[in-house]
Amino acid sequence: MLKFILYPDTIFSKIALIFSSSVVFIILLILLLDNPFSSFNAKQSVKIENKFVLDKVEFDQRTKLSKETYRISESFNSNNSFSPGDAVKIKEKNYNTFYGKQQTEVIAVMGVVKDVVPISDLIDFNSKSLKPFYVHNNGSLLLLGTTNKGKDLLSKIIFSGKVTLRLIFWTLLSFILFGVLFGIIIGYYKGQMVFISKGIKLLMKVIESTPLMLWIFLSVIFITLYFDFRSENLYSIIYILIGFFSSPALGQLISNKINMLRSQDFIVALKLLGISDRRIILAHILRHYCLSDILFQSAYICAQVIFLDFTLSFLEYGLQNTWGNDLYNYYQNSDILPMSVQLLVVFTFTAFFFHLSKFLEERGQT
């Protein structure tokens, strides 16, 4: 661990790596613990009662009604059309002054019912953006505050993080599976399975000749052409394809290693001892000689998936509730604090995986 933290050459890179590693460690810890600070999950809105302020009410230009609903207080004297606890909308500003008593009232609307309600009897219970370290009435500590829509930001990061990690898992699974398979066939079995080996070489060439982004772009377009809904299962297919389209690089590395090793004495000795090819490949070649390559490529793919999720979300092809998609939503809603936090999370994870990949690559070479 210490070797990894201290491996960059410059102080700047060392600081950047220590910072990103700390953030990644904390987030992973919280992902396991499932937000120990708050009882609000990612889908619940944190609502607190605020004083109703007429000047802050936003009106719809067409209907002339307020955009948000407000609640009538429990202390409201219900001798008109509304009862305490009713959720009403406000129709324009309407000031009435009674003789001897200064009181501002508004016209409240609930469906077809309209009546005058004093401002002191209205409660604003709409979701508002709350600052970090806000302590809610139910004892929840909103460590990172809430979004514009009143969602607990930490819970949202954890929820979306789990979806993003699942996508990373699918990509890694297909990447390692296809990469190792390609590598073994064109490396170890190139003499025995000539036709299949040549076919795979051609397939790898076809995949590598076109940039990954174009493949992904086409995959997403075709998926949306065939299916008009976006579910996580459907997106898993896209991420499995991402793994598949990235796998030739790993396949090439493994086949180069196998080509280098196949004529070595210990492989010949193992074959003479009657040890099966499967055992030679899995227990000797992959385990002792290719593991570092698999790990460094995997770390790179993890960073790549976070990048691609971000890209697809900004191109409006992303899956809901991923880090990239959340970031895009915050950007669209100009939700500054959540956007900054989400950016930090995304970029520290990306930087961490890039550094990890570089570290593993250098270690593998030595």
Added chain:
Amino acid sequence: MAKHFLASLMLGGPLISNIFTLNKFIFVLKHFFDVFIKSVIITFFISFILFILIDYSPGATGFLKQPFLHWYAKMLMFDFDSANNYGPPIASFIYKDLWFSFKYIFLSVIFALTIAIIFLYYRKSVLINNCLIQPVLSFSFIHLIFIYLLIKELPYIHSDFLLIIALSIGSGVFYDYYSLLAKEHENIMNKDYSLFAAYSGYNVYKFARKDLLSNLAVITLSRLPILFSGMIIVEVLTRGIEPRYEGIGFRIWYSFKYNNFEIALIATALSIFVLTFIYLVIEKIKLKNR
């Protein structure tokens, strides 16, 4: 020494004048045709898969109105039909789109190369390395979209130049480019003949010129597909907003979105052909260097 390296990179030296002897010309021509034929075959496979996928998609049956082989043969002769049979000829805009995208890609790679050479020249200075080079390299890890959105409204700088900066730096492009150049430079300088030249008092860059140039060509050409990906992202991202960049990536996206499948297939196949050609050229140079 570094100054000579810079000059040999920029001017090429007598190597370029020698290449046009008859033998070398035939040699280059032979390799060109080899790469061309392979690109045609690979593009055929990919186009065919795309054709099947489009043809089976809802509402696109028989979109080409001709057999695939016939269409592909016509495409090889650059004979594209009109859009939707009655629209403008596809050839009238598809080349413009392709050139539009590649214009920015080439400019970005030139920009990245210039900055990388300057950084390589000054990298031995601890102060410049710590205060300028490393921060820029770390900044390069930031996603292209974010860099573009961050800088696109900078005053006094032309939006095209800002796009070029974002393309050549964002998403780790510059980091990879600089690292590869630095690593290859280091490798070549540590080769026996370079060390021999240095110890004997000769100009190392003169000795290593061929190696340096071919490696530079491979690394630079291999950036083109990556920059093409970046250009697709920017083109789709800037749809409908100013400044808009409507190149081949935008054409692919737009044609698929509005069910102009024939244009979409032609645009995709052309892009794949160009990128495959570049990829195979890189492979060829690598093979020759081995």
